[in-house]
Amino acid sequence: MHSWLSDSYNSSTSLISIERYKTIRDHIRRKYDDWASFVLPLGRLSEYSALRKLLVTKYKIHETSFDRRQAAPRFVIRPQSAFCYEGQSCKFYCRVIGVATPVVTWYHNNQELKQSVKFMKRYAGDDYYFIINRVKLDDRGEYIIRAENHYGSREEVIFLNVHPMSKQVPVYKPETHTVRKREPSPRPLWQEESDAAPVFTFALRPRVMQTRDTCKLLCCLSGKPVPTVKWYKNGRELSRYEYSMTHTDGVVTMEIIDTKVGDSGEYKCVAINPLGKAETSSVVIVEDRRNQTEVPQAEAKKPAVKKPEPKPLPSATKSLGPPDARSRQSTRELLPLQSDSLMHPPKFTKELKDVIASDGEPLQLNCHVSGDPLPQIVWTKNGKKVTSSDVIDIKYKSGIASLRINELFPEDSGTYVCTAKNSMGETATQCKLDVKKGAGSGRAGDKKGALVKAPVINKHTESGYYKDGSEVIIKCNITCPDPFNVIWLHDNREIKNTPDFEYVNDGDAYSLHIPEIFPEDAGTYTCEAFNKGGESFSSCTITVLSQGEQKDQPTFAKFPASLSVLDGAKSVFTCETYDAPSKLEWYKDGEPINESSNRYRFVKKDNKYTFTIAKCTFEDIGQYQVRAVTRQGDALASFSVNVSA
Numbered sequence: 001m002h003s004w005l006s007d008s009y010n011s012s013t014s015l016i017s018i019e020r021y022k023t024i025r026d027h028i029r030r031k032y033d034d035w036a037s038f039v040l041p042l043g044r045l046s047e048y049s050a051l052r053k054l055l056v057t058k059y060k061i062h063e064t065s066f067d068r069r070q071a072a073p074r075f076v077i078r079p080q081s082a083f084c085y086e087g088q089s090c091k092f093y094c095r096v097i098g099v100a101t102p103v104v105t106w107y108h109n110n111q112e113l114k115q116s117v118k119f120m121k122r123y124a125g126d127d128y129y130f131i132i133n134r135v136k137l138d139d140r141g142e143y144i145i146r147a148e149n150h151y152g153s154r155e156e157v158i159f160l161n162v163h164p165m166s167k168q169v170p171v172y173k174p175e176t177h178t179v180r181k182r183e184p185s186p187r188p189l190w191q192e193e194s195d196a197a198p199v200f201t202f203a204l205r206p207r208v209m210q211t212r213d214t215c216k217l218l219c220c221l222s223g224k225p226v227p228t229v230k231w232y233k234n235g236r237e238l239s240r241y242e243y244s245m246t247h248t249d250g251v252v253t254m255e256i257i258d259t260k261v262g263d264s265g266e267y268k269c270v271a272i273n274p275l276g277k278a279e280t281s282s283v284v285i286v287e288d289r290r291n292q293t294e295v296p297q298a299e300a301k302k303p304a305v306k307k308p309e310p311k312p313l314p315s316a317t318k319s320l321g322p323p324d325a326r327s328r329q330s331t332r333e334l335l336p337l338q339s340d341s342l343m344h345p346p347k348f349t350k351e352l353k354d355v356i357a358s359d360g361e362p363l364q365l366n367c368h369v370s371g372d373p374l375p376q377i378v379w380t381k382n383g384k385k386v387t388s389s390d391v392i393d394i395k396y397k398s399g400i401a402s403l404r405i406n407e408l409f410p411e412d413s414g415t416y417v418c419t420a421k422n423s424m425g426e427t428a429t430q431c432k433l434d435v436k437k438g439a440g441s442g443r444a445g446d447k448k449g450a451l452v453k454a455p456v457i458n459k460h461t462e463s464g465y466y467k468d469g470s471e472v473i474i475k476c477n478i479t480c481p482d483p484f485n486v487i488w489l490h491d492n493r494e495i496k497n498t499p500d501f502e503y504v505n506d507g508d509a510y511s512l513h514i515p516e517i518f519p520e521d522a523g524t525y526t527c528e529a530f531n532k533g534g535e536s537f538s539s540c541t542i543t544v545l546s547q548g549e550q551k552d553q554p555t556f557a558k559f560p561a562s563l564s565v566l567d568g569a570k571s572v573f574t575c576e577t578y579d580a581p582s583k584l585e586w587y588k589d590g591e592p593i594n595e596s597s598n599r600y601r602f603v604k605k606d607n608k609y610t611f612t613i614a615k616c617t618f619e620d621i622g623q624y625q626v627r628a629v630t631r632q633g634d635a636l637a638s639f640s641v642n643v644s645a
Contacts, residue, residue, distance in 0.1 A: 055239075062169065072104035076126075079145055081159040084135050090160060090519075092130040100149040104128045105515050107144040117468075117519060117546040123356070133519060135162050164526030171589050172492055172623045174528060174535060197276030198223035199398050203374050204269060204282035215256040219269055219280050222250055225269035227278075234265045246603040281342065345425025346371035349399075351417060352431035354406055359437045364404045365498045367418050367429055375420040378400045382414045385569045407437050419619075454534025455480035456564060458508070461527055462542035463559035463637055468546045472514040476527050476538050479508050484531035488512045491523045519544045524638040526623070539623050539640040556637050560611070562627055571613040575626055575637060579607065583629040586611050589622045616643050 020071035030033045077095035084090045096102050106121070107111045113119045113130075122129040133137055140162040202220035209215045217328045223225060229247050229495055231238040231254050238245075244255040252271075256263055268281040309348045350368035357363055360523065369375060379386040386403070388394045392402040401418055404462070417430040459477035466472050478486065488495045497503045497514070502513040511528060522544040528537040539562055565571050577584075586593045586602070593611075602611040613620055621643050628635045 002281065054427040062585065065171065068151050071099040071149075071265045073098035073149055074146065075145075075154060075156055077419045078156055078203070079158045081161070081164070083161045086135060086137060086165045087175075088135055088548040090132045090139075091250050092145075092158065094128050094145060094156065095126050096128060097126050098147070098151070100151060102147040102149045105146045105148070106130050107146065108139075108141060113403065113492070121440035132160070135160075137162050137164055144397055146333045168590070169592050171591075174537065180525050193224055195224045195275060196222070198227040198271035198273055198278040200269075200271070200278050201374075201397065202278045203372060204608040205286075205373060207285045209259050211259055211261060214286060215259050215263070215286075217254045217256075217267055217269075217282065217549065219252050221247075221278075223271065223273050223275070223278075225273050227273040230267040230270045230272075231390065232270065234264075243368050256284075261286050261288055263614045270453060283342070298487055310532040322353045322566070343424050344374045346420035346422055347428060347429050348418075348420070349395075351429040352416065354432045355432075356434045356436060357561075359408055359410060361408050362404070362406050363408055363412075363433070364402060365416060365418075365431065366400060366402045368400055369418075370399055371420060371421045371422050371424070373422045373424070377424040378419045378421070379403055380417045380419070387417075389471060408437050410435050418577070452482045452531055452533035453480055455484040455529035455536050457527075457538050457562075457642060458564070460562035460564070460640075461525065461554075462561065463541040463543075463639075465543045465545055465555075466517055467508055468519060468544055469516055471475050472517045472521075472542065473511050473525070474514075474525055474540065474542070475509060476506050478529045478536070480528075480529070480531070482531055482533060483528050486510050486527065486529045489526040489528060491562075492526070517542070517544055519546065524625075524636075526638075527641070535639050536564065536642045536644075536645075537623075538642075539638045541638045542637060555635055556628070557607070559637045560624070560639045562640040562642075564644065565616050567617065567643055567645050569616050571620075571641060572615050573611045573624070573626075573639060576608045577628055578644040579626040579630070580636075581630045584609055585627045585629075587627065588620075590625075613641070618643050 003053070010080045026173050030584070033036075040645060045594045073096050075094055076095070076097055079092045079094040082090050092144050093463065094104075104121075104123070113629065115121050118133050120129075120131040120133065122131070129143075140160055143158050143160060144155055145158070146153060148154075161609065198217055200223070201224050202218075204217055204219050207215055207217070222566055229252050230243075231243070231245060238254075244257070244351055246253045252269060254269075264284060265287045266281055266283055268279055270279045275301070323470055346369055347366055348369050352365055352367050355363065355365070359614040366628070369377070376454050377394075379394055381403075386392060386394070391405065393403045393406075395404075401420070403418075405412060413433055417428055419426065419428040421427075459472050459475070461476045474488075478484075486503070486505070488501070495501045500515070500516075504513050510529075512525065513528070514521065522542055524539055526537050526539045526542055530536075530537060541559060555578055556575055557578050559575065560575045563571050584604075586595075593600060599614055601610075601614065603610040603612070609626070611626070620641050623638060623640050625639075626637050
């Protein structure tokens with residue numbers, strides 16, 4: 001055995017002669033005639049040879065290094081601490097990058113939070129989200145976000161602060177609502193416009209221009225048959241060859257291109273048809289861009305040329321100045337003064353008057369206003385601006401401002417003000433509207449000798465379990481000979497009629513259609529029917545289960561049902577649970593029921609619980625709840641009691 005293969009070589013101090021290596025090397029090279037043509041293989045030997053120093057450009061040997069810590073995950077957007085109220089949902093967000101895709105986990109109290117209905121984890125690319133649904137006080141504290149891959153890991157710490165809600169359960173107090181529903185204003189059918197004299201709905205406006213600018217005069221015109229339009233300047237009719245004129249769809253325009261000082265003057269638009277004539281006018285002032293003091297002197301040297309005075313139209317008004325006043329100075333001095341005489345602030349020729357009307361009647365307020373420029377009209381009620389809607393229709397045409405309400409309600413009473421405003425001034429007229437309750441209201445309760453009957457719920461809503469994302473329809477049957485309104489409430493908050501929560505009515509059947517239910521939609525649902533004679537309501541509990549989730553204990557195998565009974569009748573409510581709860585309590589309008597009272601009777605048999613009201617009175621009307629308590633949590637079931645005479 002060679003000494004290198006044994007432990008004895010450690011004590012050897014003799015050197016091996018290099019000649020032995022050279023002998024073996026030369027022996028190997030002699031075996032190959034073309035030894036020099038072979039390229040040396042680059043392996044580990046190159047790290048210890050002179051190749052990197054002597055033949056760097058030929059073999060291009062490079063060194064590199066890699067730090068595993070740089071490949072560990074990094075938080076480029078750190079999660080932020082949050083604050084929320086008990087029962088709300090809280091959402092955290094962070095962005096993590098790494099050479100290898102990291103695994104992000106969330107910890108609270110040294111326990112990893114797994115994916116569930118309460119704790120939801122979401123990610124999109126490098127963005128990671130963590131959602132806590134229905135936050136409790138126990139969720140308050142420090143959370144650790146850990147991002148890890150096989151190169152390393154990093155952690156971030158955040159804090160969630162939870163503010164407790166009031167422990168007092170809000171008392172159910174049904175709101176009083178207006179008995180009648182407002183009907184939207186009927187849309188008028190299209191009718192062929194009758195013949196009418198011309199009317200300028202938008203008048204000409206004064207203009208001040210600079211030379212070589214473009215001036216466009218515009219006004220709006222209505223009338224049938226279509227009026228003939230003519231333009232005049234200082235009383236002289238203008239030709240289409242002088243200026244560009246248009247009349248399309250009731251819009252009349254005249255354009256002055258490359259304006260000159262000589263274009264200053266009063267321009268008038270006259271509209272004529274067989275039924276009458278209308279006109280509007282404005283003043284145009286064109287100023288020279290150059291020094292205004294030099295031009296009058298230059299013009300003064302020119303001989304005065306008397307121009308023929310144009311023949312005015314029989315109905316034309318007197319022009320603002322002499323037709324030969326063509327200088328810039330005369331235009332400045334005369335035209336502005338004359339334009340002031342044409343324009344005037346708004347004035348009501350017919351003002352509003354106080355009105356006393358009956359409930360349910362239609363109302364129309366009219367007032368006549370004049371002004372130049374054409375004033376803008378604004379209506380207010382008790383100091384608040386009123387605009388057109390499905391209830392109120394506001395119009396302003398041909399100098400008549402009107403406000404119409406198809407059906408009056410008592411809340412429509414108040415002070416109505418019509419304000420007209422233009423650049424010259426502002427004025428207003430007002431009136432008081434007093435809506436009296438009378439025979440005109442159209443309600444049965446207002447008719448003498450007639451009594452309005454309250455709606456009665458014959459079939460109440462039913463509680464139940466529904467899977468997340470499923471379709472839910474909550475139904476009940478309501479009968480009443482008199483008109484009544486129906487609204488739906490979720491946890492005592494009114495539900496608006498939207499595609500997500502759709503009100504459906506088919507005869508006596510009233511239902512709430514939820515096309516797709518979500519976990520936050522769980523809770524107490526109440527159907528409330530009311531009119532002037534009274535109200536009835538039905539409550540139920542909807543529980544939403546996530547896909548594949550088992551019912552949390554305790555849950556109700558049978559829910560208590562709402563009832564409608566007569567005064568003095570007996571009411572029995574029964575519920576049943578899957579497992580025996582540690583505690584079961586009954587509530588009325590948020591307050592615990594006194595179990596020692598002689599009016600109530602409570603019976604327990606196995607997992608079946610019965611609550612009995614021996615003799616119902618009107619004081620028993622309200623919303624009830626049964627609460628089952630176990631170590632896993634609480635479960636609530638809601639129902640209601642209606643008592644009628």
